[in-house]
Amino acid sequence: MRFPQALIPGPLRRPPAPGEKAPGDGAGAIERAKEAPADVVGWVDERTGATGFLTGMLYRKVPKGTNWFYTLGSATLFAFVIQAVTGVFLAMYYTPSPTEAYDSVTHLTNDVFLGEFVRGMHKWGATVMIILIFLHMGRTFFFGAYKYPRELNWVIGVTLLILTLIMGLTGYLLPFDQRSYWATVVANNITAAGPVVGPYLADFLRAGPEVGATTIQRFYAIHMLLVPGLIIALIGAHLYLVVKLGTTAPPWLRAESKPKSLRRQQV
Amino acid sequence: MAEDADNKREDGSPLKPDPPGYFEGESMTRRRAFSVATQALGGVAGLAVVLPAVGFALAPVVDEEEAIWQPVGDVGDFDSETYKPVIITQVEDIGETGKGTAYVRRGSPELDESPDEFIAVSNRCAHAGCPTRFVEAAGNFICPCHGGVYDFQGKVTGGPPVRPLDRFQTRVEDGQVVLGPRYSVTSQLDPVRTRDPGEFTGGIWNYIYPERPSVPPPP
Numbered sequence: 001m002r003f004p005q006a007l008i009p010g011p012l013r014r015p016p017a018p019g020e021k022a023p024g025d026g027a028g029a030i031e032r033a034k035e036a037p038a039d040v041v042g043w044v045d046e047r048t049g050a051t052g053f054l055t056g057m058l059y060r061k062v063p064k065g066t067n068w069f070y071t072l073g074s075a076t077l078f079a080f081v082i083q084a085v086t087g088v089f090l091a092m093y094y095t096p097s098p099t100e101a102y103d104s105v106t107h108l109t110n111d112v113f114l115g116e117f118v119r120g121m122h123k124w125g126a127t128v129m130i131i132l133i134f135l136h137m138g139r140t141f142f143f144g145a146y147k148y149p150r151e152l153n154w155v156i157g158v159t160l161l162i163l164t165l166i167m168g169l170t171g172y173l174l175p176f177d178q179r180s181y182w183a184t185v186v187a188n189n190i191t192a193a194g195p196v197v198g199p200y201l202a203d204f205l206r207a208g209p210e211v212g213a214t215t216i217q218r219f220y221a222i223h224m225l226l227v228p229g230l231i232i233a234l235i236g237a238h239l240y241l242v243v244k245l246g247t248t249a250p251p252w253l254r255a256e257s258k259p260k261s262l263r264r265q266q267v
Numbered sequence: 268m269a270e271d272a273d274n275k276r277e278d279g280s281p282l283k284p285d286p287p288g289y290f291e292g293e294s295m296t297r298r299r300a301f302s303v304a305t306q307a308l309g310g311v312a313g314l315a316v317v318l319p320a321v322g323f324a325l326a327p328v329v330d331e332e333e334a335i336w337q338p339v340g341d342v343g344d345f346d347s348e349t350y351k352p353v354i355i356t357q358v359e360d361i362g363e364t365g366k367g368t369a370y371v372r373r374g375s376p377e378l379d380e381s382p383d384e385f386i387a388v389s390n391r392c393a394h395a396g397c398p399t400r401f402v403e404a405a406g407n408f409i410c411p412c413h414g415g416v417y418d419f420q421g422k423v424t425g426g427p428p429v430r431p432l433d434r435f436q437t438r439v440e441d442g443q444v445v446l447g448p449r450y451s452v453t454s455q456l457d458p459v460r461t462r463d464p465g466e467f468t469g470g471i472w473n474y475i476y477p478e479r480p481s482v483p484p485p486p
Contacts, residue, residue, distance in 0.1 A: 099361075188463070189463045193466055196475060200328050203479055203481045204327065208327045213358070
């Protein structure tokens with residue numbers, strides 16, 4: 001597959017070999033234009049092998065009995081994408097400083113065009129994502145889809161759940177109103193009450209012995225840089241294993257038993 | 268030409284390492300030496316990035332917070348019979364949320380305290396960190412959240428709190444009572460390093476909740 005000749009400037013085109021027709025001969029500009037999209041796809045595919053990968057991923061076989069419960073994982077992924085996109089736009093107006101955070105959130109909510117809507121999507125999307133994760137987890141558990149050879153994917157999934165809960169904890173502080181401030185104080189106190197490592201862990205989380213000026217910046221960095229990066233990486237690993245191992249049939253479908261016919265033959 | 272002769276056998280064929288990969292006097296093949304050197308370099312480069320980053324994140328754990336000392340009133344304002352609430356700044360630069368209440372009184376000889384010292388009790392409940400209030404009629408501190416009750420000295424007399432109310436270091440400067448950093452106390456009112464609410468003090472608990480370098484040492 002060649003790069004569409006019509007898109008290459010004349011001087012750069014390969015001159016036709018002796019006895020060969022010049023490219024595009026016998027076809028009008030319209031015909032060549034119609035071929036252009038297919039040519040572009042082919043050009044990319046020849047250099048990346050993307051079609052082989054995408055067909056393997058998107059057209060993989062699924063077992064009989066696959067139903068709507070199997071969409072909960074995709075729904076969670078979609079919720080995460082919504083959080084990432086709305087989060088990027090919220091970050092354009094948000095100021096992670098103890099003196100300006102609340103005012104920037106108020107400004108974002110009340111003054112910015114559709115700001116309330118985007119913030120609402122982020123706020124309610126967070127709740128929806130947690131609910132979807134637990135439903136997805138329940139589906140995996142009750143369908144026995146965590147068993148061999150998918151144990152590692154269960155472990156990755158639990159890590160993703162914990163990371164999402166960390167997102168919930170760190171994001172809660174960011175509006176910096178009374179509720180979020182004191183919720184964070186309590187969360188840190190609970191962390192600090194853990195034996196031996198608790199006090200140090202709490203100091204690490206709030207950047208010192210009290211929730212203070214740098215706590216909000218620390219939570220912001222964890223919320224929008226550290227944990228999302230980890231989540232994206234782990235979602236990649238999670239999906240790779242799903243594609244590689246395939247999905248399980250629901251438990252109420254029994255495998256068609258071959259031994260029965262064997263017995264009949266023996267009789 | 269003489270070097271060429273050294274690199275060849277008597278029959279002219281090139282010299283082969285024996286055992287394979289090892290020339291005479293070598294303890295390691297060339298390939299392995301390069302592999303080890305590259306991995307060591309990569310390790311050094313990785314540490315050069317990771318160590319400062321981890322240090323950044325962990326610094327507040329080992330960094331001692333600078334103590335805030337602030338005057339709260341004249342010496343004559345306080346007596347040993349009752350507490351007087353004062354507003355103090357506990358965390359700087361975060362506005363009203365960084366402020367808290369301390370209850371201050373003069374030491375009472377009846378309670379084996381020196382009348383020259385001043386007792387400053389934190390209002391933060393030792394259970395979950397809610398604000399307690401000194402109820403003058405009952406002579407004790409009561410927490411509105413979960414019913415914690417403390418006596419006049421701040422010792423627990425009822426409810427879920429795990430240790431007495433925290434205290435602030437005090438000193439007198441120019442006739443003013445000055446409040447310093449907060450510290451926690453055991454059930455016998457012995458000072459220990461500052462704890463968060465919900466953490467026991469004394470005995471084995473001093474090992475389960477080890478001392479943090481981020482808070483100043485107790486008086």
